[in-house]
Structures are given as structure tokens and as C-alpha cells.
Amino acid sequence: MSLTRPGLWAAALLLALSLGTLAAVAWRAEWAGGLGAADWAAIRFTLTQALVSAALSVGLAVPVARALARRAFPGRAVLVTLLGAPFILPVVVAVMGLLAVFGRRGLVSDALATFGLPPIDIYGFEGVVLAHVFFNLPLATRMLLQGWLAIPSERFRLAESLGAPVGRLLEWPMVRATAPGAFLVIFLICLSSFAVALILGGGPRATTVELAIYQAVRFDFDLGRAALLALVQFGLCALVAAVAFRVALPDGLGGGLDRVVRRRDGVPLLDAAWIGAAALFLLVPLGAVVLAGVAGLVDLPGSIWAASLRSLGVALVATALAMTLALVLALRPGAGVSLAGVLPLAASPLVVGTGLFVLLYPFVSPGRVALAVTALVNAMMAVPFAVRILAPAVAQAEATYGRLADGLGLAGWQRLRLLLLPRLRRPLGFAAGLAAALSMGDLGVITLFAGSDKATLPLEMYRLMGSYRSDAAAGAGLLLFGLSLGLFWLFDRGGRIGADT
Template sequence: MAARLRGVIAGRIVAAGLGALILGTLAAVAWQAGGLSGLGEWDWRAVRFTIWQAALSATLSAALAVPVARALARRRFRGRGLLVTLLGAPFILPVIVAIMGLISVFGRNGALNEGLRALGLPEIGIYGWQGVILAHVFFNLPLSVRLILQGWQAIPYERFRLASSLGFAPADIARHLERPMLRAALPGVWLAVFLVCLTSFTVALALGGGPRATTVELAIYQAFRFDFDLGRAATLGLVQIALCIAALMVARWIAIPAAFGAGMDERQGPTGPRGWRVAADAAVIALAAGFLLWPLVAVMAVGVPRLPMLEADIWWAAGRSVVMAVISALLAMMLCLTLALTIARGAGRWTEAAGMLPLIASPLVLGTGLFILLRDVASPQQMALPVTVAINAAMALPFGLRALIPAARSLQDDYDQLAASLDMRGWARLRYLTLPRLARPLGFAGGLAAALAMGDLGVITLFASDQPTLPLKLYQLMNSYRMADAAGAAVLLMALSFGLFWIFDKGGRLDA
């Protein structure tokens, strides 16, 4: 009983510390804010553009994902499982690497514009609002496909078999099965992408800017970094938080249940109609795969040969990023484990709510709040690395907890009484019971935290010191038009991000 009480107390201390970090920094932002009257016309234009681009990006991502998800749901082919797995890769792909790839394909000297020039057709531009929309669709199309595909797979196979026995045409199946599922799934997909685009920073920093393509996140950065107007930066941060909370409130009631009922858990998926629709589905899958893979292949084609020629400062930045990512991952794993075990012991909903708090604020807003709190204690250069580590660890917590909480509850239900009867406590229980049983979700959480921290280009830009991380160094190379070196750094960053994820995830599977 005493050991269990100590565990609950530890979890509540972590929850309280996390709440102090998130709410304390937001309170500092609110205290520094000068009120809405301190925002000018350009600031409100940034707010309007943020909402507009997030809504358009979400609409395009969701609309384009429907035919791709439908084609994957009703077709079986060699490599399908690998393709579906690759659709999850952009979530841990460093944003700046993907932007580098998009520039390689859609930029002024990219492959697409070279082809258009050869044909005598007008070129397309990637910088400005169109580049922001393109990048957001690139990142969120795979997420939308995965979410909608889950909706298709949730329709019991018996419904499709019954529809076939009744002689349903494809239009009838769409009307009675697919459209009800989409009415239930699409609002949630749209809102998820809308929230992601609402707090996007790196995309706007690299491809946006200017009066017509400035988001709230970019306006916060400009007010902080260039004007050092903390009041305006804080006010914009509060506006962004209000937008996120409003979107989350809408998400609670907008979805409509599809109500298909339960099936017999048959794993065989629906069989799609034959004829011209086979070619159409193949074309849709090929176009989606090409759109997602072409930019990455373009970066690798230029960057891989450049790797041996990278300068020493790029390798130092890479080492610095790896150290920070590993520390962030280990910190996130310890916090996730403590909170998950406390939640599994029924310590109250507020502990779980504390773990979800990072969702209401972006890293840039938290970085602004921490700067306000610590500016009289340390210099920005001294704060850069520890603040980046802390915020990266905090931002990974909600995703890690989603993986750990169900496993921790199963552990508590299945083994708590047995462990108590064996007087297994403290380090012995952690080593022989908790860690082996939770190794897989804990390793996944650590890999996710390491990959997200490795590719982060949010907080570090506020304090941009003489010790840049690899994403910041890559951004500096792109700004200096050293595109070959930037491609090499992008390949290095991508390899390190996926490598760290694989090491942590694989480590969780050893002897699990």
C-alpha cells in the first residue's frame, strides 16, 4: 500500500509540474499580452490567413484522401501493407526535410518547372500561400488517408457481403455503406488537419512570409525575434490558443455516429467492383504515392552523394540534435511511464488531463512564455538548448500517453494482485514486471518523442544561438541558397530521425 501511495504521489507531482509548465507559461503570456487593441491590421490579416489556409488545407486533404482510402480499402496488391505503413512516415518526417523535397520538385529550378519550361508552359510558384497549402496537403494527406481507411475497415465485412448478395451496384454501396461512414469520419479528420495547420510554423517560415502568407505562428516569431515586441507576441499567442480551444470544442459534438453495428470480426476486406474502376483505383494510388514519394526521392538523389562532403559545423549540429533528441525522449519516457501508471491506478481524471495539456499550445507559444519567465534569470543563448529539450519532451507526452495508458491499465488489472501477493515492490516490480510488460508501447513513445524532437524547428528559432540544431542549420543553408549542402543535411536529418525512432521502437520489442 505504501509503495502504491508513493507511485500515486510521484504521478501527481509530475502532473502538477507539467501543469505548472504549461499553465504557468500561458499565464506569463497572458500577463504580458497588451490586449487585442495592441494588434494592428497586419496582425489581424495574419489571423484571417491562418484560419483560411487551415480550412482550405483541411478541405483539400480530406477530399483528396477519400478516393485514395477507398482504393486502398477495396484493392489487394503486392506491397499494399508497406504502402499503408509508409503513409504514417510523414508524421515523424522532419518538416524542413519535406519542404526541401517540395522545393526540389516544385521550386523555381525544380523538376516540374523544368518540364513546364521545356513544353513552353507557364511555371508555377511554391513560395507564398500556394506553397503553404501544398506543403500542408503533403503532410496531412497521409494522415487523412489513414484515418479514413480506418473508417472503411470499421464497416463489418458482412455488410459488404450482404450488399453483394442483394445485387447492390457500386452507387448503392456508396449510398448505404460508404457515405454514412464518411459522414461520421470526415468531420473528425477535417478538424484534426485543421488543428495541425492552425499551429504550423516551419511551413510558413520556409514557404510563406510576406503580407499575404503570414500565419499567427510566423507573426509571433517576427514580433519576438525581429521587433522584440513581447506584448504583441503574447497577444497573438493568446489568439492562437483561443482558436485551438474553439476548434477542440467543435470537435466534441460535430461527428455523427455511423451505427453499423457489430460484425463477426472477419478480416477480409471489401472487394471492389471490376472493369474501369480497377484502373481508376490503380491510378489514384499511383498518383498519391508519387506525390508523397517524389519529393523525398528528389532530396535523396542530390543529398546522398553530398553526405561525405558536408562541413564540420553540420556534423556538430547533427551531434547536438541527437543529444537533445535522446535527452528529450528519455525525459518523455519517464514522464509518460509515471503518469500512465498513476492513471492506471485510478488517481483521478485531472492527472490524465494534465498529460493532454500540451495540445492546447504550440511550442512557439510555450517558448515565448518561458522566455518571459526566465529572461531575468538567464540569457537567450543559455536558455536555448534546455528550453528546447523541455518543450520537446512535453509536446510528445500526449502521443506517448495514448500508447501507454491502455497497456498500463491492462497491467494493473491483470498483475497487481499477483505482484502484491508476492510482495513485489519498488525496483524489483519495475524491473521484472512493469518494464517488460510495457516495453513495447514505452519504446514506441520514446521513438516518437526522439523523432519529433530531432526534426523540431520551433523553439530553437526564438533563441537562435551560436549552437544551432541540425534543422536550424538546414534552414540556414536553404536561406543561403546552398541547396546541395542543404540536400545533404536533409538526408542526414531524415536518416537520424528514422534511425532514432527505429532504435527506441526496436529496443522496446527486445525480450518484451
Template sequence: MTRLLPGGVALAILALLVGGALGALLWTAPAIDLGALWADAYLRHVISFTIWQASLSAALSIGFAIPVARALARRQAFPGREAILRLFGLPLVIPTIVAVFGIVAIYGQVGLLNRLTAALGLPTQQYLYGLPGILIAHVFFNLPLAVRLMLPVWQAIPGELWRLSAQLGMRSGQIFRLIEWPLLRQVLPGVAGLVFMLCFTSFAVVLTLGGGPASTTVEVAIYQALRFEFDLGRAVLLALVQLLLCGALIALGQSLARPVTLAPTPQRPHDRPDLAPLGGRIADAIAIAAGTTLVLLPILAVLYAGVTGPIGVVLGDPRLWDAALRSLGVALAAGVLSLAFGWAMLLTSRELRLRRYRPRAADAIEVSGSAVLVVTPLVLGTGFFVLLSPIADVFALALVLVVIVNAIMGLPYVIRVLGPPVMRVAEQHDRLCASLGISGWNRFRLVEWPAVRRSAGLALALCAALATGDLGAIALFGTQDTTTLPLLMYQRMASYQMEQAAVTALVLVGLCLLLFVIIERGVGGRGRA
């Protein structure tokens, strides 16, 4: 029974936190009349715009990602390919507010493109703030993700098919239509659904690039209702709408999902027959160059603006270091909490699956850890605000609440990264440990930790890095005394202190990367994955 205790305690605390927040929303919510809700022009516009921008963002991200992924799959051995794949991993971990700054530096009114346009004697354009800016930012973040998720499709195509297509003299278009597309369309619903959800719940991008009420999403409307209008009823109503829409979208995605095996095939490899034509090489070069440029330019803009900005002035500002220390404390606390909760749940799940033969109960525990994706940070934060405001000063508890929200949001990553090695070590060593009488601390020290150390380091580093750059929870609860680096950077951008914001962005990126590397190598060491 004691083996079930860690996960039971973690689940109870998680249920208390998330259930308490959601229960507070339901308890305080006004009677929801869907007809009246849709009759409210503002709410109708916010919901419609949220769905519209997420749909456009997903369509553009997937539409541009397909030719880039296909080009990378076709060209397996060109200089810089591995560097491009690594570059495509950066938007997944770079703080959103930092990337937004880079996008403004490229596409803003005084950005690189407008400066080049002015140098050519052409009129400059102001198009960034509003729907165009939101779409540009979402494509920046989600095109690399979609490319990395779709690349395994081509690895799963047997070499025999390439030999057959060569014997039949198939051209590139025929190969795509008859070989690649049938497999690609099986994974597209899942990839598109994930990208849509990320765009649907986007907060920092819309907050900074939305440009006004006409481009407000549900997430930003919740924030505005609480922080600016102090309209608790509207915030609760919007949070419940967000929760219902996210739940419905995830349920729809699950119903459309089909299991697809995308492991590399064991057959003898064979070159594609459409590699040699000049037109294909030019098209692939253009696709790869365009995708790389889209991702690389904002990152280079952040680095350039940071190193050429007023470094001495910003680094001499004590507010920067206070904010950096708070961000560091939030990141470490949230990462450790998330890792502890996730590990405890996985241990109990493993016990139920391997020793008690209750796979459904084990699945339920793991799904409950991932189900928090339905509850966005703004929805969870609104629930905590409603729950605690009658009995405590919510803003005095800001950093504690930010740690809790980020720890909960990190659980799906911990379960995904740590789950396979935790299960594998039990499958491989349970009988040996039982025969040698190794248990408790000795089992953890000698068997468990060496086997899962690298994965634990990666999970902790990922959660800490994501918490370092999070703007959602701290934007809701933050004050002058609890400002973190992302909030400080947003405040400087909002007050048009772009040079100071550039240096702050450089410090934030440096802190994220340094924290990630130190934790991954320090905790992960050289253990087996």
C-alpha cells in the same frame, strides 16, 4: 499515498512550467481590446489567412484522401499495398524541414516539374512560394494521415452488407452513398478537425514556403515579432490569440465528436460487388498512383539531392557534426523526460482508476497530459521568453528550453502509446502480485517492464525522433552556438545553399531513422506490446 506521488510530482512540475509560461503571457499582455485588435489590419490579415489556409488545407487533404482510402480499402491484395501503407507513415515522422526541401526540389522554380516543362518547350511557372506552396506541403503531410485514419471505416463494414449489396445489384456509386458514406461521415469531423489543427499551428512549412507578409500565419508572426522586430507586446498578444483560437477549435471539435466503434467485424468476409468493373479498377489505380506519387516524389528528391550533393564538403564541415550532436542530445533528453513524466502520470492515473475507484480524477490526469496540444511550441516558447528574460540570458539557456518544450510536446504521444499497456498489466497481474507479495522494484523488474517494454521503447523512439527534427523551439531561441541540424538546414535553404542543404537533409533523415530504430529495438527489445 506513495503510489500517488509520481504523478503528483509530474503534474506539479508540468503545471509550474506550462502555467508559468502562460501566466507570464497574461501578466505582460497589454489590455486586449478585441475591437482594436480587429481594427489592426496586419493582425486581422494574419488571423484571417491562418484560418483560410488551414481550411483550404484540410479540405484538400480530406477531399483527396477519401478516394485514395476507398481505393486501398477496395483493393486488398495487390503487389506493393503494404509498402504504400508504410510509405504513408513516413510523413508523420520525417522532419518537416526535410520534407519541405523535397517539395521545393519537385515544385520549385528549378524543380523537377519546371525542368520537365522547360524540356517540352513550355513556359515555366513560379507558384510554390505563398499559398499554393503551403497547400501542397500540407496535403503532402496530411493526406497520408487522413488515409490511415479513415481506412478502419471500411474494416468495420460487416460482410453481410456486401452480400446484400451484391444481391440487390448495387453499383459503386450506390454502395458509397448508402453504405460507406453514412459511416464515413461519422469519423470525418474528427479527422478534419485534427488536420485543421495541424495546419492551423503549422510553423516550419509557412516559415519556409510562405514567401512574405501576405502569407503569414499567427505562428510565424509570433516568431517574427520576437526574433526580428523585438516587439514583445505584439508577440504576447499574438501568442494569446493563438492560444484562444486553439482552445476554441479543440472545444468545438470535442462538442462535435461522436464515439464510433471501428473494430473489425467478426462476420464472415465477403468480396465487394463493385470490384470487377474496369472503370472502378482504373479509378482506383489512378487514386492510389496519385496519392503514392504525391508522397514518394519529395522523399525520393531528398534522397537523390543528398547523395549527388557535395557530401565530402558538408561532412567535412565541423558545424554539421556540432549541430548533429546538439540534435542528438536534445532528442535523448526530451524523449527521456517526456517518457518519465508520462509514465509517472499514468501510474497515478492507474492507481486512482483501479484501486481507489476515482475514474474522473484519473481521466483528469490523462487529459492534462494531452491538453498541452492546445499550447503550441511557439506559444510556450514565447511564455518562457517573457518569464525568463528579466532574470536570465534566454539565448544562453536555448538548448535547455528546447528540451523542455519538446518534452512537454511529447507527452500526448507517451500517454497515447503507453497508457493501454500500463493499465492492462495492472488489470491482469495486480491480484497475483498482491498474493505473492511482489512490489516495488521486484514488481517493476519482473512484471511491469516485460509487459510495457515494447510500448515504452516506441514512445521514447517517437518522442526522440520528433524532437530531432523540430524547428519551432530552436528557431525561437537558437544562436550560432546552439544551432541544431534542422536550424542549420533552414539557414542553408534561406541563404540558397541548396546543395549543402540537401546533404544536411540526408544526414538529418538518417539521424532520425537511426535514432528511432536503435531506441525502439534497444529499449523495446522483444517485450510484449
């Protein structure tokens, strides 16, 4: 058995899923129609909100990351870990938490009312940007913190002993090198935002391209228009992904952020304010989810449990598939394979879903394959992250033990079993945890396919929110939150236990 050949099959599958579905969509597109005014509005809105969201996330992350880099305080490690949490937090849960704080009947509006001021309303542009900053400010902070901690502490001491300006000499060049990559990653994430726009956006003034695709398929049943929009979406994402491919992207997932460089510059109170504000912005909505959820747990309709089981099944299948694909890709270094590994970033889930819809529609009812398609698309979306986590670990294991394994004649399956899998336990567990949590909380392609039955937990929760059963929705939100975190914890922990280093 060769360890590199399956990588070709995985690459072919990912190419077919991203480019093949795009071709299927293009085949159905009605070129005569062209883009209407509403479509152009969606494109403008998509670009504007992504631009503002990315700029705000990175801009606000700079002072927060700087404060975290130079201040040691109790709870810092917990806070830095929590900054990684939004990545695995289901979008629909986070949005519910944000509504509980910033919505018309949320904490902020209540506080304003005591002063006789009108409530704030976050539906529309502001809400979409707010939610995107909530998700991506922590990501940007971790990326920049990585940059700060990569500056050797001796340089800070040297600058200090010379009386040189630390900011201009050391920090600004680092920010200038790191920030564009962080900006691009977040811009790309916001570009294919669907669930946030579905809940907080909508209407002619706040529809993303992804949301417009969904509406064209689901409400107007206009496959031609959906196809055209899907092409636009792919073009936008591919353009940004192509630029991002050239820029060295900072890593927001890694560990080793628990070091502090002791420094004497900066105003401690100001740093504390930044850290405190960021922590509140993150923690209060999560706290609101938990508080409201506990009360709502008794209200859960029976359908929630069936939906939970379906979601768990989808998440486990998607995880198994994603890890298999990512592992065989990581075992086969090469340009074609690494392209296949990043291509899913450009192919938005809704575009892939639309393509599969176009292909499957003549043969089976979309509702019947809803869960299978969701698992497949979820797996595909997790592959780029998993490959980024696994590939360095494979390279490390080969660099350290490759010659020993060669000398002992470990090849093929034996090499995988005796060398690679044991050395990859931790990254495999971590990547599987991410894939499972992402799939568990995904509210995307399922909305295209699902009928009234076969709903996943995020979809069921979204439906409860839509029918104003907020207590039950809050209970479902807490359940979903718990299941996503639980899956992540189980896989990540499973990779650590008994892993000899």
C-alpha cells in the same frame, strides 16, 4: 512508493508549462495596443490555410483510403507503412523535397518549360497548403483506412448478397463518423504550423500567427505584441482542442492495417490511379531529398556535425523526459491528468517558448538556455501522443494480469518492474521512437532562442537553405532524414526485440 502520485507532479509540470507560460505572456502583453491590421491578416491566413489544408487532406484521403481498403496488390503493406512516415519526417526536409518537385527550379517547372510554359511558384498560400497536405493526407488516409477496416467483412458480403449499395449503406456512415475527427486533428495541426510557414510563407499575405509571434520576438523585439499574439494562438488552439476533446478522435498511429476485404465493387483502374497518384505525391519528394542529398554530403560544412551532435543530445533528453512524464500520467487515470495530457496540444510550442523567453530573459541570455528549452518544449509536445499510446497498454496489462499481481502482492516499484514495464515494452519503444524523431526534426522554439552558435541540425539546415547553399542544405537534409528515421527505428526495434507476448 505509490505508482499514482508522480502523475500529479507530471500533470502539475505540464499545467505550469502550458498555462504558466501563457500567464507569463499575458503579464507582459500591452493591452492598450490591441491587434493591428497585420495581426488580423495573420489570424485570417492561419484559419484559411488550416481550413483548406484539412479539407483537402481529408477529401483526398477518402478515395485513397477506399482504394487501399478494397485492393490487394504487391507492395501494399510497404505503402501503408510509408503513410506513417511523414509523421516522423522533419518538416524542413519535407519542404526541401517539395521544393525540388514543385519549386521554381523543380521537376514540374522543368517539365512545363519544355512546353514553353512559365514555371510555377509555391511560395505563399499554395505552398503552405501543399506542404500541409503532404504531411496530413497520409495521416488522414490511415485514419480513414482504420475506419474502413473496422467494418466487418461479413457486412460487405451481406450487402453484396442482398444487392444493396455498399457505399450508401456501409461506407458513407463510416466516413461521416470518422472524417470530422480526422478533420479536427489536421485542422489543429495546421493551426500551429510554424516551420512550414517560416520557409514557404512570410510576408503580409502568408504569415501564420505562430510565425508572427516569432517575428515579433526575433525581429521587432516587441514582447508585448508577441504576448498578445500568443494569447490569440492559445485561444484558437484551445477552442479547437476543446471541440476535438468531445469528438472521438480516430487513430492514425496504430497498426493492423494490413488486412484487405475482398470486394467486387468499384473500378480497379480508378482505384489504381488514386493509389498511384498518392504514392507518387509522397515518394517523389522523398526521392528527390535522397538524390540531391547524396550529392550534397561531400559539401557539408563542419558546423553540421556539431549541430548533429547537439540535435541528438536534445532528442535523447527530450525523449527521456517525455517518456517519464507520459508513463506517470498513463499510470494515473483521471480527468485532471488526461486534461494535462492533451493541454500541450493547445499550447503551441512558440507560445510556450515565448513564455519561457519572457520568464528567463531577465536572468539569463536566451542563447545559453536554447538547447535546454528546446528539449523541454519538445518533450512536452510529445507527451499527448505518448500518453495516447501508453494508456491503453497500461489498461490492458492491468485487465489481464492485475488480479494475479494483486494476489502476489506486487505493488509500487515491484509492480512497475515485474508487470508494467515488461508489458509496455513495445508501446514504450514505439512512443519513444516518435518522441525522438519529432524532437530531432523540430524547427520551432529553437529559432526563438538560438544565437549564431548552439544551432540544432534543422536550424543549421534552414540557415544553409536561406543562404542559397542548396547542395550543402540537401546534404544536411539527407543527414537529418537519416538521423530521424534511425532514432525512430532504434527505439521502436528496441521495444520489440525479446518482447514475449
